[in-house]
Amino acid sequence: MSSDIPGSGSAISQYPDVPAIEQRLHRLVHSPLHALPPDALARYRAWFEQHAAGSRALAAEAEQFIPGGVQHNLALGEPWPLAVSGADGAYLTDVDGNQYIDFLQAGGPTVLGSNYGPVREKVIELLAACGPVTGMLHEYEVKLAKLIHDFMPAVQRFRMLGSGTEGVMAAVRAARAYTGNAHVIKIGGAYHGWSDQVVYGLRIPGTGTLEATGIPAGALERTHELAPGDTDALAALLEKLAEDGGTAAVIVEPVGPESGTYPAPHGYNAAVRELCDRHGALLVFDEVVTGFRLGMGGAQGYYGLVPDLTVFGKCVAGGYPAAGGVGGRRDVMDVFAGGLTAAGKRVFVGGTLSANPLSCAAGYHALLEMDRTGAPAKAGAAGDRLRAGLDALITARDLPYVTYNFGSIVHLHTSGVLHLCLDDPDFFTELNPRLDALGHMSMAFAAEGVITLAGSRIYTSMADTDEVVDQALAAFDRVFAQAQAQA
Ligand SMILES: Cc1ncc(COP(=O)(O)O)c(C=O)c1O
Structure with a gap:
């Protein structure tokens, strides 16, 4: 496997x-x-x-x-x-x-152990050279995106953001923009950060809007929750939603909700992949925890599957702050390509301190060290x-x-x-x-x-x-x- x-x-x-x-x-x-x-x-x-x-x-x-x-x-x-x-x-x-x-x-991010010396030294070197952030392009941004692609070939393009929450927000928005579909399906019990559209069915499957205090009902109108492991229910829901705006994304934690608190059967993700293909929905792997922890290829490498989009968090900056992002298929990720004249065409994401040199240097050296060791x-x-x-x-x-x-x-x-x-x-x-x-x-x-x-x-x-x-x-x-x- x-x-x-x-x-x-x-x-x-x-x-x-x-x-x-x-x-x-x-x-x-x-x-x-x-x-x-x-x-x-x-x-x-x-x-x-x-x-x-x-x-x-x-x-x-x-x-x-x-x-x-x-x-x-x-x-x-x-x-x-x-x-x-x-x-x-x-x-x-x-x-x-x-x-x-x-x-x-x-x-979860510190697979090397806490406060790992060789990464810390590289971060200190970077800080001495240019401080944590300049707002300009830095070599480490490119190095990190390329290294992630080397380990996870499905991540053809990578947009670095500040957290896993932001990565999920961006993935959902990109999926809607790319597919033109409306709905998002998640699995009950799973935590995908705290953005309006995914605070639904947290911790205990079936709890729906229980934790959605302060979130307008409209934000969750097109979010759906399914029981862990139930691919028949997923097939039925995809079928039903096809008549009503279609499904933009199915988002899963590959080992099951809450890092496998509800463990996913081995064949589950492959079945979800197939159903997404059949219904024109994007498959989003939330690898905030599994990314690099389950191997340098993440859960997708382990299961031998190609998600359309992958959400990253924690590990992508080696346990240093501002850790998150989304990556995946070039044609989907290109909805983020922007520039000042792209208004109306691009999917808007941002973050003044996203992809700062400090986070990228930490992530790059942490991943290199994880692979080396x-x-x-x-x-x-x-x-x-x-x-x-x-x-x-x-x-x-x-x-x-x-x-x-x-x-x-x-x-x-x-x-x-x-x-x-x-x-x-x-x-x-x-x-x-x-x-x-x-x-x-x-x-x-x-x-x-x-x-x-x-x-x-x-x-x-x-x-x-x-x-x-x-x-x-x-x-x-x-x-x-x-x-x-x-x-
Ligand atoms: C699977 C999963 N997705 C998303 C998130 C949100 O990430 P962040 O805390 O970086 O916003 C978490 C955080 O624990 C997580 O475990």
């Missing part, structure tokens, strides 16, 4: 057995909650009180000036957000001097070791938890909250206890020295040696032991 693009071969050594995982997730959701008992929670809270007072003070100050006390949900944490002062390779250090294994990895495969091997270890712990303790991985994207579901089904009569009674249990797990993992993404997702990096993974497994097991004792 691997492509022959350098570095892309083995970032996923084994594809998850999706039907078996779905069965286990179903069982998890329908099993009694195996949560941490009150005495364990009290001990973990006491740990924070004794060891994380500096974070607590900063978090209290942040609450006065920052809505909700954090600038991004990734930083949320119980009993309060941890304030980080150092990041290096596999580890984070907080303002109180505690060290943690970093399985958040900034939300084989970082995606090394991070994937760490993900494999971690997932196998977690599976063994879960089995040994007879817990209903579910773990699986797409290489360096590891899922660990302990409460099943994300897999509750809206149609289930118990949905509203189960939601809060399961959400709380997940928050408690996340807190316990942190107190035991491991930072995860909200307690249920883990990004490994090249810096995660066997020793780091084994250290993490010991920490997870100390938490699992207490949940087992409770059951």
Whole structure:
């Protein structure tokens, strides 16, 4: 299944057995909650009180000036957000001097590990030479676009923007302009950034406009959500929309919504490709997380598929700021070609600091280093070791938890909250206890020295040696032991 693009071969050594995982997730959701008992929670809270007072003070100050006390949900944490002062390779250090294994990895981009020295040095060189931005063309813009094309041949042209959100906005607009069609189809549960047209069906499939506060209904009139993995429903919807303005784009995260929280069967993307071709819709791969993490060819290299457009984020600037963009077929991407006389003909995108030399230099050198070192495969091997270890712990303790991985994207579901089904009569009674249990797990993992993404997702990096993974497994097991004792 691997492509022959350098570095892309083995970032996923084994594809998850999706039907078996779905069965286990179903069982998890329908099993009694195996949560941490009150005495364990009290001990973990006491740990924070004794060891994380500096974070607590900063978090209290942040609450006065920052809505909700954090600038991004990734930083949320119980009993309060941890304030980080150092990041290096596999580890984070907080303002109180505690060290943690970093399985958040900034939300995914740092496949080389945090604050990777050789990239940092190139960024410092660039800053010394011309500062972060001039507004003029810079050699690194060209180098980065060309390098992305080398790794992902389907990206014939690349428009660098400031974030994944902007990449999705641009992709949707380009797809509408190019096809002349109106509708956009996304998959329930998937996050494609926060632009008006895609804040729909977030986190839990079927939730539609639940999170669309402040967005006029008209902005979402032509956005549709489908159940993960359901290609029959996609075929039917494409058919129906053909009579009503047609579909401009089907946008998917190739491994499934939320980095595979709802894992996509292996053949899913190929089926979506075929359906898009049949109905004249563009296939957009959102590779904000998978791009370069699943190999230098991204998910498209792994599945051996050619999307019409690819959305990039995070990784494209190697974890440095202003990271995003869209790339793809030359004829589609040319709708962005502009100039001052192009009014009325081009698709308008912009961003004064988009494609600044700093982001492009960071992205270029990060991608080169990832390819040179084989970082995606090394991070994937760490993900494999971690997932196998977690599976063994879960089995040994007879817990209903579910773990699986797409290489360096590891899922660990302990409460099943994300897999509750809206149609289930118990949905509203189960939601809060399961959400709380997940928050408690996340807190316990942190107190035991491991930072995860909200307690249920883990990004490994090249810096995660066997020793780091084994250290993490010991920490997870100390938490699992207490949940087992409770059951
Ligand atoms: C799959 C996916 N698409 C889009 C985005 C939005 O990217 P950004 O946060 O850079 O706007 C994210 C962010 O987490 C993402 O995971």
